[in-house]
Amino acid sequence: MLGRLTATRQGKICRETYLMLLLSDTRALLLALATIIAACPTIVPTSKFCFAAEPDAKPNVILILADDLGYTDLGCYGSRYYRTPHIDRMAAEGMRFTNGYTCGPNCQPTRAAMMSGQYGPRTGVYTVGSIERFPWRSRSLRPVDNVEKLPTNKVTLGQAMQSCGYVTGLFGKWHLGDDADHHPLARGFDESVVSQGKHFNFNTIPKSEYPEGAYLADFLTDKAVDFIHRHRNEPFFLCLHHFAVHSPWEAKTELIQEFRELPAAGGHHDPVYAAMIASLDESVGRVLKTLHELKLAENTLVVFTSDNGGVGGYAREGLGGKDITDNAPLRGGKGMLYEGGIRVPYIFWQPGTVPGGKECDVPICSVDLFPTLLDLAGGTPPEAYPLDGTSYAGILKGQSGDALKERAIFWHFPGYLGAGKGTWRTTPVSVVRKGDWKLLQFLEDGHVELYDLRNDIGEKDNLAEQHPQKTAELLGLLKAWRAEIQAPMPSPHTPETVDDDSRRPRPVDSRRSTNQTR
Numbered sequence: 001m002l003g004r005l006t007a008t009r010q011g012k013i014c015r016e017t018y019l020m021l022l023l024s025d026t027r028a029l030l031l032a033l034a035t036i037i038a039a040c041p042t043i044v045p046t047s048k049f050c051f052a053a054e055p056d057a058k059p060n061v062i063l064i065l066a067d068d069l070g071y072t073d074l075g076c077y078g079s080r081y082y083r084t085p086h087i088d089r090m091a092a093e094g095m096r097f098t099n100g101y102t103c104g105p106n107c108q109p110t111r112a113a114m115m116s117g118q119y120g121p122r123t124g125v126y127t128v129g130s131i132e133r134f135p136w137r138s139r140s141l142r143p144v145d146n147v148e149k150l151p152t153n154k155v156t157l158g159q160a161m162q163s164c165g166y167v168t169g170l171f172g173k174w175h176l177g178d179d180a181d182h183h184p185l186a187r188g189f190d191e192s193v194v195s196q197g198k199h200f201n202f203n204t205i206p207k208s209e210y211p212e213g214a215y216l217a218d219f220l221t222d223k224a225v226d227f228i229h230r231h232r233n234e235p236f237f238l239c240l241h242h243f244a245v246h247s248p249w250e251a252k253t254e255l256i257q258e259f260r261e262l263p264a265a266g267g268h269h270d271p272v273y274a275a276m277i278a279s280l281d282e283s284v285g286r287v288l289k290t291l292h293e294l295k296l297a298e299n300t301l302v303v304f305t306s307d308n309g310g311v312g313g314y315a316r317e318g319l320g321g322k323d324i325t326d327n328a329p330l331r332g333g334k335g336m337l338y339e340g341g342i343r344v345p346y347i348f349w350q351p352g353t354v355p356g357g358k359e360c361d362v363p364i365c366s367v368d369l370f371p372t373l374l375d376l377a378g379g380t381p382p383e384a385y386p387l388d389g390t391s392y393a394g395i396l397k398g399q400s401g402d403a404l405k406e407r408a409i410f411w412h413f414p415g416y417l418g419a420g421k422g423t424w425r426t427t428p429v430s431v432v433r434k435g436d437w438k439l440l441q442f443l444e445d446g447h448v449e450l451y452d453l454r455n456d457i458g459e460k461d462n463l464a465e466q467h468p469q470k471t472a473e474l475l476g477l478l479k480a481w482r483a484e485i486q487a488p489m490p491s492p493h494t495p496e497t498v499d500d501d502s503r504r505p506r507p508v509d510s511r512r513s514t515n516q517t518r
């Protein structure tokens with residue numbers, strides 16, 4: 001009965017009242033309980049989509065999202081320069097996925113997919129900002145207009161968790177609309193302070209006071225730790241969405257100095273970037289320490305991941321732009337649909353539930369998080385609201401993930417991302433991964449690339465011609481998915497000559513994206 005009482009926000013109030021009554025004598029308690037039950041209609045869940053499990057079965061959930069952190073930017077994912085002892089320990093005590101993906105090659109689409117549980121064609125959020133960020137008029141397709149705020153008719157992960165009886169908080173980067181209608185406070189989060197853009201002297205919405213010289217990652221961690229303390233006695237869902245390690249690359253002086261004295265390794269070389277990662281690692285350490293201190297570790301699932309690949313790998317592709325890091329052995333970086341742009345760390349930690357020290361090679365992506373957390377919270381999917389992902393909650397509890405290995409995962413990027421100096425990180429492209437195989441279809445000329453990721457993680461050998469059957473199979477899947485989800489396609493456009501050198505198109509007969517040449 002009490003489990004049902006916690007099914008809704010109103011139910012939570014009922015439960016709190018009950019806990020207070022525990023302090024009084026038994027007779028008064030029984031009378032009061034009878035009164036509560038009679039007066040509280042929430043024993044029948046009012047939510048359209050959540051039927052709560054017993055409260056003890058609900059883990060708290062903390063989602064720690066890094067910004068632009070690349071696949072190899074952690075010690076436990078291979079870095080020999082960056083130092084991430086707390087995250088490495090989290091991985092050693094939990095489960096580390098090696099084929100985890102973001103739904104977008106940049107910030108906004110991944111966040112929209114993660115929060116809504118839907119692929120970009122359903123939300124309309126497929127890139128960052130307006131299509132005018134880059135000089136698309138020099139190219140042969142007109143990009144699809146991007147939706148820049150998560151539409152309010154979408155159900156957010158925050159709303160879903162609220163409906164399962166969770167108190168919710170989001171601190172950090174939201175990037176899905178900061179006005180009153182789109183701010184997290186209006187989208188399923190009971191508490192929220194958002195910030196992005198600067199690591200020192202930062203602005204927050206709503207406005208916050210903080211000591212001069214405060215570093216944003218530390219400020220956000222303070223908020224998160226405070227939230228955990230205040231809500232330790234009820235199920236909570238906490239999003240700690242760091243702006244680190246996104247540019248501008250700014251870090252605390254004392255940490256930068258430590259890395260100046262270390263030798264670069266494997267393309268990891270920048271002491272400021274390394275110091276930013278160190279601050280991110282400190283944040284994770286503080287969160288886990290808080291959980292241990294409050295004896296919440298065994299009842300709290302902590303998820304650590306990133307929103308897109310690392311900013312690097314461009315020079316090898318002949319592109320402009322600074323390589324602040326390197327995603328090698330993966331190809332390319334942020335803004336590209338090659339692995340370096342979309343494969344990221346995913347670590348799950350819950351002592352006693354998530355198997356310790358495990359590595360999992362089952363492919364997962366951003367839209368899977370919504371159904372997975374709903375599953376763990378004991379909820380059921382919203383009615384008449386398609387969720388594009390699949391729950392992998394079973395894997396986190398030690399079950400086999402074999403059934404998910406051959407599932408197809410899709411990307412659709414109907415726009416352009418420039419790289420400077422007239423080069424492009426990506427041109428319009430759709431992508432599918434199924435099993436070990438990945439196919440990219442570039443939409444300017446329709447040509448395809450096929451890679452066997454098990455044997456060629458660096459996407460060096462395009463096998464499309466050698467494996468025509470596999471190519472046809474994946475291309476068929478991709479086209480069927482686009483039709484089913486009604487993916488908007490870029491439209492033909494006659495390229496215009498522009499005066500600015502950085503916008504100057506190459507001759508029409510040689511106009512192929514840099515992506516397409518390899």
Ligand SMILES: [Ca+2]
Pocket residue numbers: 067068106107246307308
């Ligand atoms: Ca990002």
